Amino acid sequence: MNAATKELLQNLNALASGLFLLTAFGIVAMRQARGCLNLFIAQSLLLAASAALLGLRYDSGHLYGVALVNLISKPIIVPWLLRRTSPAEIYTRREIEQVLNIPAALLIALALAIGAYFVGAPLANAVGPEFRGPNVPIGIAVLLLGAFTLTVRREALSLLIGLLMMENGAFLAGISLARDLGMLVELAIATDGLVIVFIMGVLVRAVQKQVGTTSVGELASLKETPRVPAADEGLL
Amino acid sequence: MSVIVILLLPLAAALLVCIPFGKRWVPGVTVVFCLADLILVGRLAHQLVCGEVPTQLLEPAWSKWLAVDGLSALILLLIAFVGSTAAIYSVGYMAQLNLDGKKLRLYYANYNLFIFSMLAIPVLAEPTLVWIVVELTTLCSALLVSFDNTREALEAAWKYVVLSLMGAGVALFGFMVLFAAMRAGGAGIYTWTGLVTAAPKMPPILLQSAFLLILIGLGTKVGLVPMHTWLPDAHSQAPSPVCALLSGIETTSILYVIMRLFPVMQSVPRAHATTWALVFGLTSVGTAAFLLLQVKDYKRLFAFSTVEHMGIILTAIGLGSSAANYGAMQQIVSHAVTKSFCFFAAGATLLIVGTREIAAVRGLIRRSPLTGAALVFGALAIAGAPPLAVFLSEFSILKVGLAQGEYLVTGLLAIFIVIAFFGILAHVNGMVFGASMSPPPEAAHSRSGALVALRAPFSYRLALLIAAIPVLVLGVYVPKAMQELLALAAAALTR
Numbered sequence: 001m002n003a004a005t006k007e008l009l010q011n012l013n014a015l016a017s018g019l020f021l022l023t024a025f026g027i028v029a030m031r032q033a034r035g036c037l038n039l040f041i042a043q044s045l046l047l048a049a050s051a052a053l054l055g056l057r058y059d060s061g062h063l064y065g066v067a068l069v070n071l072i073s074k075p076i077i078v079p080w081l082l083r084r085t086s087p088a089e090i091y092t093r094r095e096i097e098q099v100l101n102i103p104a105a106l107l108i109a110l111a112l113a114i115g116a117y118f119v120g121a122p123l124a125n126a127v128g129p130e131f132r133g134p135n136v137p138i139g140i141a142v143l144l145l146g147a148f149t150l151t152v153r154r155e156a157l158s159l160l161i162g163l164l165m166m167e168n169g170a171f172l173a174g175i176s177l178a179r180d181l182g183m184l185v186e187l188a189i190a191t192d193g194l195v196i197v198f199i200m201g202v203l204v205r206a207v208q209k210q211v212g213t214t215s216v217g218e219l220a221s222l223k224e225t226p227r228v229p230a231a232d233e234g235l236l
Numbered sequence: 237m238s239v240i241v242i243l244l245l246p247l248a249a250a251l252l253v254c255i256p257f258g259k260r261w262v263p264g265v266t267v268v269f270c271l272a273d274l275i276l277v278g279r280l281a282h283q284l285v286c287g288e289v290p291t292q293l294l295e296p297a298w299s300k301w302l303a304v305d306g307l308s309a310l311i312l313l314l315i316a317f318v319g320s321t322a323a324i325y326s327v328g329y330m331a332q333l334n335l336d337g338k339k340l341r342l343y344y345a346n347y348n349l350f351i352f353s354m355l356a357i358p359v360l361a362e363p364t365l366v367w368i369v370v371e372l373t374t375l376c377s378a379l380l381v382s383f384d385n386t387r388e389a390l391e392a393a394w395k396y397v398v399l400s401l402m403g404a405g406v407a408l409f410g411f412m413v414l415f416a417a418m419r420a421g422g423a424g425i426y427t428w429t430g431l432v433t434a435a436p437k438m439p440p441i442l443l444q445s446a447f448l449l450i451l452i453g454l455g456t457k458v459g460l461v462p463m464h465t466w467l468p469d470a471h472s473q474a475p476s477p478v479c480a481l482l483s484g485i486e487t488t489s490i491l492y493v494i495m496r497l498f499p500v501m502q503s504v505p506r507a508h509a510t511t512w513a514l515v516f517g518l519t520s521v522g523t524a525a526f527l528l529l530q531v532k533d534y535k536r537l538f539a540f541s542t543v544e545h546m547g548i549i550l551t552a553i554g555l556g557s558s559a560a561n562y563g564a565m566q567q568i569v570s571h572a573v574t575k576s577f578c579f580f581a582a583g584a585t586l587l588i589v590g591t592r593e594i595a596a597v598r599g600l601i602r603r604s605p606l607t608g609a610a611l612v613f614g615a616l617a618i619a620g621a622p623p624l625a626v627f628l629s630e631f632s633i634l635k636v637g638l639a640q641g642e643y644l645v646t647g648l649l650a651i652f653i654v655i656a657f658f659g660i661l662a663h664v665n666g667m668v669f670g671a672s673m674s675p676p677p678e679a680a681h682s683r684s685g686a687l688v689a690l691r692a693p694f695s696y697r698l699a700l701l702i703a704a705i706p707v708l709v710l711g712v713y714v715p716k717a718m719q720e721l722l723a724l725a726a727a728a729l730t731r
Contacts, residue, residue: 166402169409182426
């Protein structure tokens, strides 16, 4: 492989990572639950693309495996599992009342991404010069954005996507940092993601049956003063 | 070889309970398999104490994946013990719920899978695989927490899953950084022992970042303050035998994963691993001690006490010396056996009075002497009254702290423990001995749909009796074999 090809592959990987970050911002800004899921699928495809490109660049069969696993599990099996386990209502929900409005959420997300760069760059440098690509900072950024989504959203599907997004972010950093982690581990992590979707789907269905909504963030009866009437909640 | 059998038994039980052989088959299989596992684990621990080299216990081909040392054996023993008593307790719990076969099988299949995932944590040698089984503990127990299917139980389960998995995402990144640190420091096998060997050559910045990420990520599941918010919900809303598992051993077995990093961090100069442990530990003890004072729900009371005890253990590890590590191991044992007893007693109380509210329960000792006595005994034991197990372990930790000259840490720890002591006993004292000011529970306080029994069923009494033995015995006399196991386990925390 000559130097020009390597250069090209690295640039393509940078492009995929950049788009990956963009989808994460999209998920933060998107109110439609369905749209969040579509963006998440696009993000997983970009993760697979990045893994394949890095696999080509470093000639690592293991990374092809990661790409393949991601290609199958997230865009295909996750939506299928969700359809099987959880009520159709979760797709149609829109979050009109978020904890934060969209511009404020995007500003915080931007600050998190910049912060992630300052944390991720020295980390990648410490591992070695060839790890200096965009993967580690962007991975950390998406990890943080996923956590941020989890804290401001209330809708079941958005929360689930926030969780899976954190995992995607850890993976994007991981395929660069821990290139030869072992196929067994990668497979196990992918299966684990599917079990998460399954269990949470079952829980959402139970919540919908029992409480009548999929907006799980509104469940807040367990507190130190649970017997106080709801009128006092504004004070807490 | 026996290690693999230990792991396979709960899996086999999980499969067997799915066969519809009637209502006695399902709990029976679970109890028998859990007891068999306890015997096997006991034998394994005995072999280790008798000086057999850990690697001899395994076939060479497995040594990259499985490893057992004193620390693993100790955690295994606790999991098997609490798993068995909770299985016995479950028999009565499920019988009084009067469920259909499907729901019963769902409970026991999840129960056995949960036990399997916990047993796998101390046995697996590769950190990323350990991460996966930690995830499995969350996923297997989620449906157990939501088992009652009430609004509150679902809320608790949801919070539990979301926060634990959020922490797991952070921890996953931590484990990847750990792997990168290992590669950057030259070759090596990515196992706990391999990490300890390779640690001096690893870049310190990577190791420190990995440690913090894992401490925060898994600390969420241990219930360290400020990531503890889900814990009182999940540990109080779950069925009582599941509470015993969650509070008694699940938290401990996750804390075990964090403990594995301490010998790795010791080779890094100025790593501050022990300082972080002290900070998180003392914050947890302090916050939990004050939150204990204002609880309204007695199962939440014991749940907050779990946060407190996790903090005590972490503080003891943070003290750093080998004597302090020994104290931490003692505390792990005494907390696991005592806390499971407390939840058994709380479950029996719930069965008799039909409410979780502290204020609604008065004069329990007159309505049911056995349950009242068990609740008082549990509260005294977990609060650290002499001569019970927790008193001995807390005393030895404080003693070590003073001997090391850590007056500030020891003083704070002692103050928080005393506050928690009064917090727990003030609540429980009122519940058990308080003048009954209310009409009989059937009229006023029974929750809709909750069954009110007159006395605890036999399996409750049996589980309480078995669980009380180590609480009593370990307070006055620690057997020689146990001492050696504790010493072996404590040695695993230093290089």
